[in-house]
Amino acid sequence: MRLEYIRSFISVVNCKSFSVAAKQIFLSQPTISTHIKQLESELGVQLLVRSTKDVILSDAGVIFYPFAMRLLETESEALAQIHKNEMEIKGTVSIATSSVPGNYILPQFFAYSRQAYPDINYRISEGDSAEVLQSILHFETDIGIGSIRSNNDKCMCQPLAKDRIVLVTPNTEEYQNMKGKFPIDRLRQETYVLRESGSGTRFASESIERALNLDARPLKVALQVETSEMVKRGVEQGIGVAFISSLAIKDSVAQGKILKFEFPDIDTNRQLYLLYHKDRMMPLPVTSVIKILRQFCQNL
Template sequence: MNLEQIKSLVSVVNHKSFSLAAKEMFVSQPTISMHIKTLEKELGEQLLIRSTKDIVLSEAGLLFYPYAVQMLKAEEDAIQKIKNKGEKIAGDVMFASSSVPANYIFPGFLSYSKKKNPDIGYKISEGDSTEVLQKILHFEQEIGVGSIRSSSAKLFFEPLIKDEIVLITPNIKKYRDYKGNFDRNELKRENFVIREMGSGTKTAADNVERKLGLESDKIQVAAEVQTTETLKRVVAEGVGIGFVSSLAVKDYLEQKRVLVFEFPEIETKRQLYLFWHCERNLSKVGERAISMLKEYCSEM
């Protein structure tokens, strides 16, 4: 596998044409075909599906294409970094973030970033995970942070930090008497406070509920809210119980406003991702912000 083969694949996908790819790369069409065939042989998978009307990525191609784009970008970045060695990095970077990272990771990170590189500013828009994906797909923001991973070949995803879904209850005698162990049968008798559809936390909570033997369409819902912060407040007031991110509940736990229950017998962790559009060249400040955010999360 070499970069010329990778470039041929990306060019064919972008142009949906072998002949246009050949023109862009200043080589013959048979050369482009040879590059693709050699790449497919090495990977042991067909990457492109050809018809008389169109050229599309195969299932294997959809998996490989974002990495192909990243390989070319890495080459470009390496050249640029050498050229711009010692250049001051300054400016604004635009993030689209789902509610949990926006409220419980970014505040601390902004302080961390200010100490590391005070010349970088941040513009952060908040929405549910589905909205964040759409903003990156439509080039409205540069970098996304969320827990829902799209199958779109247009987006590149990179793991950022692991989160855990936990159950919170009001801090009252009934739940204190459980001494940290919430009986599954008792869960079915409870009233729940839940997040709205489209939320990454809602998706992760539904998954945990299924593993605990709860059917989401049969649980008793006391309230449906838009944000994790509202869910925490409603639970603390005694309206019901609810599943939330462990990152989000640290403050209420320290203030003894809620109790937290974990279920170690099942998998309750989820992955938060950094992601961006494959066809977008990240700005220098964006690349630096990503590097610092990963450093910050590794220290959390």
């Protein structure tokens, strides 16, 4: 089993495309295809399933992928030890993130991390917290950041940062007169802007709604959207009120575009998690990013 076959296989899985993988590792597409065929022939199984849209792992491919990664990572570790004094920390780290950390934590983190590791590049994919979990379990990204824990013992979930869910409203005289204290009995009368199902923010908001006894019958919903940024914009335009991450609304509150209300009698805190696959050995750039990301999030 040749390492160049393994390298081609990993590239196709990560890129979900033979042509893109060929460009990434500077080989021709026929060469990549030959490598995959040779590897599948040696193993006696089909590793990849080709569809009209992309390329995905077969059941056998899902089993083989972590072992393939270990082979390449063992090679990298061996070379790193041999050339330890010459080693520079560089490479590409892929991160799957839900919208709140993706929009309100990572941009500042990238600037922070470049001071220590200027030669590390990032590939970012954004989805809801459920999608982040799936990307980790299917080896699509190195690490993930989301607010939903997984019960799958293959997915490691480590606390990364604290967040808090708050209620936001348009900045109008009606809400200004509440002086920062929103009447609980008024909540049922409001029209809401909601995140989509699968979102960590939506999951946390539903827990708060239960604590405030708002789940007895459906809320009046004017708008359901896919990102916290769209929730915030909807509230700013007066479409409704919303439960949302406190990280997402700092600037809008400071600029007077919306008003923030908290409920001190119930627990509105939530945890953001760092996620990675248990079977994935982490190369030096990834472990370096994890270390400095934890350091950065301690100061949020």
